[in-house]
Amino acid sequence: MPIKSDDVAGNAPGPAELIHPGEHLTEILQELGITQYRLAKTIDVPAIRIHEIVHGRRSITADTALRIGKALGMTADYWLNLQHKYDLDVARAKTDTSAIEPLVEVSL
Numbered sequence: 001m002p003i004k005s006d007d008v009a010g011n012a013p014g015p016a017e018l019i020h021p022g023e024h025l026t027e028i029l030q031e032l033g034i035t036q037y038r039l040a041k042t043i044d045v046p047a048i049r050i051h052e053i054v055h056g057r058r059s060i061t062a063d064t065a066l067r068i069g070k071a072l073g074m075t076a077d078y079w080l081n082l083q084h085k086y087d088l089d090v091a092r093a094k095t096d097t098s099a100i101e102p103l104v105e106v107s108l
Helices: 021-032 036-043 047-054 062-072 076-094
Strands: none
Touching (some): 021 076, 036 047
16 A cells, blocks of 8 residues: 555645655556566566565665666666655655754755
């Protein structure tokens, strides 16, 4: 079940559903007509790794991002940024920081 940003009150704006990078991978594979198995064999990883990523049960590591990026003509940074954003959004949804007082004020 996807985590929603409103699962923890006051930590993230709006009820937007958090999207795991595996959902992006699924869409791209479908558009290109590439199976999970074919991708796994092409990038020399166990098929279960791609299956777990696609189903949101595994994160995309730097190694896997390099491999997927190369196979799909994309950058590893694209995949790592998706993973980083997802991880940060999940942390925001789960972590109550309202009681933390800033030690310094930063103006941008």
